[in-house]
Amino acid sequence: MRLDKFVCKSTALSREGATDAIHKGAVSVNGEVVTNEKAQVHENNTVTLSGETLRPRPFRYILMNKPAGTICSNVDEVYPSLFNLIELDNTEELHIAGRLDADTTGLVLITDDGHWSFNITTPTKHCEKVYRVGLSRPLRDGVARQFEQGIQLQGENQLTLPAKLEIIGPQDVYLTITEGKFHQVKRMFSAVGNRVISLHRERIGNVALDVEVGHWRFLTDDEVASLATSSRHF
Numbered sequence: 001m002r003l004d005k006f007v008c009k010s011t012a013l014s015r016e017g018a019t020d021a022i023h024k025g026a027v028s029v030n031g032e033v034v035t036n037e038k039a040q041v042h043e044n045n046t047v048t049l050s051g052e053t054l055r056p057r058p059f060r061y062i063l064m065n066k067p068a069g070t071i072c073s074n075v076d077e078v079y080p081s082l083f084n085l086i087e088l089d090n091t092e093e094l095h096i097a098g099r100l101d102a103d104t105t106g107l108v109l110i111t112d113d114g115h116w117s118f119n120i121t122t123p124t125k126h127c128e129k130v131y132r133v134g135l136s137r138p139l140r141d142g143v144a145r146q147f148e149q150g151i152q153l154q155g156e157n158q159l160t161l162p163a164k165l166e167i168i169g170p171q172d173v174y175l176t177i178t179e180g181k182f183h184q185v186k187r188m189f190s191a192v193g194n195r196v197i198s199l200h201r202e203r204i205g206n207v208a209l210d211v212e213v214g215h216w217r218f219l220t221d222d223e224v225a226s227l228a229t230s231s232r233h234f
């Protein structure tokens with residue numbers, strides 16, 4: 001990680017405070033003063049601030065049940081940020097592994113570990129995301145096959161990756177996808193002449209939603225480990 005981030009993650013300093021300390025020559029890496037805040041450091045490097053060895057806070061991994069009308073952003077915009085619901089310090093260090101739209105509800109994973117969240121969001125890792133979808137009209141025949149084969153979304157160069165559709169009722173389905181293009185689920189149904197009227201994420205990899213709306217919990221070590229390696233099962 002960048003040196004300024006390492007200093008922030010180990011102290012109460014803001015990003016500006018950390019940069020200032022680095023520029024003043026107060027920070028050393030493995031015994032050498034480093035004045036470039038963008039220098040890359042590893043967790044096993046010895047980083048000191050004014051002679052004191054810094055130890056970064058452990059990464060945090062959180063599961064939340066996102067309410068409708070909140071946004072997956074660190075700051076309030078038109079809607080309030082879902083971070084308002086998390087009573088923890090340093091929430092500005094956290095980010096969301098796979099954002100949901102303001103009107104979408106359900107499972108969000110929140111962390112400060114960028115390598116871990118990359119595993120969840122990058123399509124090449126095939127991490128499954130399962131959505132329960134309410135539709136404006138009955139599903140046409142053949143849509144499950146179209147989704148399995150890939151859909152051409154407007155403005156995209158490539159077909160969507162294979163997706164699995166499970167029919168609960170004519171206007172009520174589960175959709176499993178392994179990528180997260182902008183508004184992907186809504187655009188997939190729009191491409192087959194339908195419209196999403198409710199969207200709720202129930203599962204990511206092996207981790208299923210199990211807290212009430214607006215509530216959160218830390219992931220277990222097993223859940224964290226399973227998402228570091230998860231892959232498609234259909």
Ligand code: URA
Nearest residue numbers: 100101104183185186
């Ligand atoms: N797909 C969408 O269209 N919206 C979401 O919030 C998540 C997936």
